[in-house]
Amino acid sequence: MTRRQMHLGAFLFNLGNHVAGWRHPSVDPRDLMRLDFYAGLADIAERGLFDFVFLSDGLGLNDTHDAVLRHSIVVRPEPLTLLGALAARTRHIGLAATVSTTYNEPYAVARKLATLDFLSEGRVAVNIVTSSTWQEARNFGAEAHMAHDARYRRAAEFVRVMEALWLSWGPDAVLADQASGDFARPDQIRPIEHNGEFFAVRGPLNVPRPPQGRPVVIQAGISPAGQDLAAHLADVVFTLNEGLADATARSLALKAAARAAGRDPAMLKVMPGIMPILGDTAAEAAANEAMLEELVPPPLAMAYLSDMVGQDLTNHDPAGRLPDLRGGEGERGRLAMVEKLAREGLSLGGIARRMVLARGHKLVRGTPSQVADTLQLWFESGACDGFNILAPWHPGGLQAFVTGVVPELQRRGLFRRAYGTGNLRDRLGLPVVT
Amino acid sequence: MTRRQMHLGAFLFNLGNHVAGWRHPSVDPRDLMRLDFYAGLADIAERGLFDFVFLSDGLGLNDTHDAVLRHSIVVRPEPLTLLGALAARTRHIGLAATVSTTYNEPYAVARKLATLDFLSEGRVAVNIVTSSTWQEARNFGAEAHMAHDARYRRAAEFVRVMEALWLSWGPDAVLADQASGDFARPDQIRPIEHNGEFFAVRGPLNVPRPPQGRPVVIQAGISPAGQDLAAHLADVVFTLNEGLADATARSLALKAAARAAGRDPAMLKVMPGIMPILGDTAAEAAANEAMLEELVPPPLAMAYLSDMVGQDLTNHDPAGRLPDLRGGEGERGRLAMVEKLAREGLSLGGIARRMVLARGHKLVRGTPSQVADTLQLWFESGACDGFNILAPWHPGGLQAFVTGVVPELQRRGLFRRAYGTGNLRDRLGLPVVT
Numbered sequence: 001m002t003r004r005q006m007h008l009g010a011f012l013f014n015l016g017n018h019v020a021g022w023r024h025p026s027v028d029p030r031d032l033m034r035l036d037f038y039a040g041l042a043d044i045a046e047r048g049l050f051d052f053v054f055l056s057d058g059l060g061l062n063d064t065h066d067a068v069l070r071h072s073i074v075v076r077p078e079p080l081t082l083l084g085a086l087a088a089r090t091r092h093i094g095l096a097a098t099v100s101t102t103y104n105e106p107y108a109v110a111r112k113l114a115t116l117d118f119l120s121e122g123r124v125a126v127n128i129v130t131s132s133t134w135q136e137a138r139n140f141g142a143e144a145h146m147a148h149d150a151r152y153r154r155a156a157e158f159v160r161v162m163e164a165l166w167l168s169w170g171p172d173a174v175l176a177d178q179a180s181g182d183f184a185r186p187d188q189i190r191p192i193e194h195n196g197e198f199f200a201v202r203g204p205l206n207v208p209r210p211p212q213g214r215p216v217v218i219q220a221g222i223s224p225a226g227q228d229l230a231a232h233l234a235d236v237v238f239t240l241n242e243g244l245a246d247a248t249a250r251s252l253a254l255k256a257a258a259r260a261a262g263r264d265p266a267m268l269k270v271m272p273g274i275m276p277i278l279g280d281t282a283a284e285a286a287a288n289e290a291m292l293e294e295l296v297p298p299p300l301a302m303a304y305l306s307d308m309v310g311q312d313l314t315n316h317d318p319a320g321r322l323p324d325l326r327g328g329e330g331e332r333g334r335l336a337m338v339e340k341l342a343r344e345g346l347s348l349g350g351i352a353r354r355m356v357l358a359r360g361h362k363l364v365r366g367t368p369s370q371v372a373d374t375l376q377l378w379f380e381s382g383a384c385d386g387f388n389i390l391a392p393w394h395p396g397g398l399q400a401f402v403t404g405v406v407p408e409l410q411r412r413g414l415f416r417r418a419y420g421t422g423n424l425r426d427r428l429g430l431p432v433v434t
Numbered sequence: 435m436t437r438r439q440m441h442l443g444a445f446l447f448n449l450g451n452h453v454a455g456w457r458h459p460s461v462d463p464r465d466l467m468r469l470d471f472y473a474g475l476a477d478i479a480e481r482g483l484f485d486f487v488f489l490s491d492g493l494g495l496n497d498t499h500d501a502v503l504r505h506s507i508v509v510r511p512e513p514l515t516l517l518g519a520l521a522a523r524t525r526h527i528g529l530a531a532t533v534s535t536t537y538n539e540p541y542a543v544a545r546k547l548a549t550l551d552f553l554s555e556g557r558v559a560v561n562i563v564t565s566s567t568w569q570e571a572r573n574f575g576a577e578a579h580m581a582h583d584a585r586y587r588r589a590a591e592f593v594r595v596m597e598a599l600w601l602s603w604g605p606d607a608v609l610a611d612q613a614s615g616d617f618a619r620p621d622q623i624r625p626i627e628h629n630g631e632f633f634a635v636r637g638p639l640n641v642p643r644p645p646q647g648r649p650v651v652i653q654a655g656i657s658p659a660g661q662d663l664a665a666h667l668a669d670v671v672f673t674l675n676e677g678l679a680d681a682t683a684r685s686l687a688l689k690a691a692a693r694a695a696g697r698d699p700a701m702l703k704v705m706p707g708i709m710p711i712l713g714d715t716a717a718e719a720a721a722n723e724a725m726l727e728e729l730v731p732p733p734l735a736m737a738y739l740s741d742m743v744g745q746d747l748t749n750h751d752p753a754g755r756l757p758d759l760r761g762g763e764g765e766r767g768r769l770a771m772v773e774k775l776a777r778e779g780l781s782l783g784g785i786a787r788r789m790v791l792a793r794g795h796k797l798v799r800g801t802p803s804q805v806a807d808t809l810q811l812w813f814e815s816g817a818c819d820g821f822n823i824l825a826p827w828h829p830g831g832l833q834a835f836v837t838g839v840v841p842e843l844q845r846r847g848l849f850r851r852a853y854g855t856g857n858l859r860d861r862l863g864l865p866v867v868t
Contacts (some may be wrong), residue, residue, distance in 0.1 A: 029610035061640040076640045078549040084518020107573040115512040118467035119519050138636035139541040176463035181731045186503040202572035206495035208509045265828040273699050297615045402584035
């Protein structure tokens with residue numbers, strides 16, 4: 001009997017996921033906008049047999065605090081265009097882009113994803129977000145975002161419209177018969193005539209049915225509305241956790257919600273984010289972590305935390321307690337995590353240091369074997385179906401994971417030794433959509 | 435003294451620009467959504483030293499008439515994602531995508547273009563269109579488009595907002611100083627605070643200043659509002675003409691309008707569309723044209739013309755005269771052309787046959803030397819600064835132009851023999867933007 005297999009995603013956050021990763025001596029910061037850099041990362045992940053690479057996104061520049069603008073990387077290459085380049089430079093690996101459903105139109109996004117699914121021969125995924133920073137609203141004609149629940153209703157409607165558009169061409173709609181001159185069968189190409197709360201979309205799509213039928217949908221929000229969206233519509237959930245108990249509880253809750261929504265819970269893949277900090281010895285790994293922490297400029301942590309919670313904390317005493325955050329507009333998952341750390345007794349400065357490093361994701365430090373132990377424990381405890389790996393710096397941190405941890409997982413029978421055939425849905429064990 | 439040099443663009447309209455091009459025996463219609471096919475076309479154009487490849491677009495599927503849906507290619511791969519793939523597979527050639535300013539947001543498009551400009555190291559151009567078919571409106575929540583003049587005011591504002599965003603990072607804003615931890619200079623990253631008729635955009639862009647400063651802007655509309663937009667804001671105009679006299683008059687008018695707008699008219703490059711149908715002998719070229727015309731299914735021409743003029747003509751007698759089109763909603767450039775053909779005495783069926791083949795663009799038939807003669811005559815008469823080549827079928831038709839006509843133009847001293855250094859603006863002889 002084959003052992004249950006782990007799924008792995010490589011979360012690509014420009015020069016590295018650690019807030020000071022770009023200062024690692026092996027990093028060339030001029031790589032930030034270079035195609036060969038991103039193609040190289042995708043190549044490393046592909047040689048590591050990852051299920052997918054995963055591009056983060058945001059539709060604005062975080063300039064609330066000069067310290068963030070000065071000391072962290074606020075640049076975000078646009079993920080859908082970058083994914084086109086990665087489709088051309090990879091052969092097997094899945095390609096996931098983050099897209100805001102609040103400031104896009106479903107026809108436009110469905111079409112871009114369908115195009116990328118063809119260009120990549122069935123390897124595309126989309127990570128649905130609803131946008132949270134005030135800067136994003138003001139780049140799109142709004143003074144502020146629509147309310148949180150409305151954003152999530154819009155997100156759900158957005159995904160349903162995309163699904164209808166992807167299926168608006170029947171599976172046999174393209175004849176391409178040069179002899180008769182019949183390119184398509186008009187009776188298999190149907191308007192969707194969608195009229196909902198947020199969108200009126202006639203369709204059909206002007207791209208045929210994509211190879212996967214329905215490109216993979218990822219969701220990351222962990223508010224109640226976000227979890228509800230995941231339970232109903234997501235194939236993969238990218239979660240944020242501090243520990244195994246949290247992660248297990250969250251996974252059980254998500255699977256139960258999927259079942260309640262009438263789905264097979266095994267078809268919802270839970271993949272928490274994990275930042276691995278590796279060393280050949282435990283001491284070397286600890287030294288690597290300490291070095292990175294040392295490289296975080298002091299004003300950055302409090303400014304970054306302020307942005308995360310949507311409230312200015314830079315004038316508060318780092319030795320003091322977390323103030324009341326109920327007036328803030330931060331992303332709810334991170335707000336909850338910050339409040340939990342405060343309940344555990346951390347000072348404001350301690351919370352800031354903890355949150356800034358991996359943006360709230362769990363940091364796992366050790367030798368490849370020790371990191372594999374943690375991943376195995378989480379995986380076998382039912383906390384997850386796999387992991388999104390947030391390499392602390394690029395490309396070295398991702399390379400170290402592929403060279404060290406992947407073979408360890410393979411030896412334990414937990415991870416594939418080759419890509420099989422089939423598209424990304426097949427690789428993730430998701431149902432075929434027809 | 436160096437002779438004035440011609441510019442060439444390769445207009446890529448999926449399987450070919452001729453309405454029956456996809457039926458040419460050398461075409462594989464399964465290529466339509468394959469990355470290698472488009473990369474192969476870009477490679478042919480790059481080996482031909484073209485200035486750019488140019489992707490058409492539309493945001494809806496033309497399903498008004500079953501004949502169009504059945505017999506012509508209504509599929510449009512999304513150009514910005516496809517451009518990402520082409521950036522990864524080419525080294526020198528410019529990359530132009532068509533974008534609707536009516537159904538997009540300038541922040542999103544400026545960011546995609548800036549990203550592509552980085553990925554391609556300064557080779558990106560955008561062809562601004564305002565959308566014309568009713569299907570497009572209904573895919574984006576509208577019953578019909580906004581009025582024609584409003585669309586063009588929106589387009590002009592759209593381009594100005596993009597320009598401001600591209601320049602929102604100062605040229606020295608990125609320090610990337612790993613030692614000090616200063617990634618950027620906050621004082622060189624400025625909000626644009628745009629508040630106009632159609633857009634409120636705070637900025638700054640979350641991508642640094644692109645390599646070209648301002649990616650190249652192409653414009654194709656030839657209504658008075660379109661020409662006004664070109665005169666003020668375009669670097670390249672893609673024109674539609676039936677003959678040399680028309681083309682020369684149009685070019686002179688555009689250059690005069692650019693001068694009146696305070697610009698150097700030499701900085702506005704006029705590039706008409708030309709469909710070359712080649713043969714080793716004049717007879718072979720004529721046979722190629724006749725074969726393609728033979729492959730146009732009879733119901734298609736009248737249906738296609740109906741779509742172009744925005745009025746159903748399929749029940750009219752092809753032997754009769756053109757009816758009054760003032761109730762239609764077609765694209766104005768093509769409406770004017772259709773009316774001109776009617777004034778020249780063509781029957782409705784004759785107009786349909788003329789318009790359907792190259793969608794209104796000039797068809798030039800002959801040996802490579804004969805086609806080069808026509809291009810040289812137009813170029814030296816002051817009708818244009820170069821051409822957008824609409825190969826009738828892909829990839830063979832483009833290959834034939836590169837193999838036959840390009841060397842002929844080079845022998846005559848009219849076209850480059852190698853790519854020089856520099857970005858797309860440099861190659862087109864456009865001013866550096868700072």
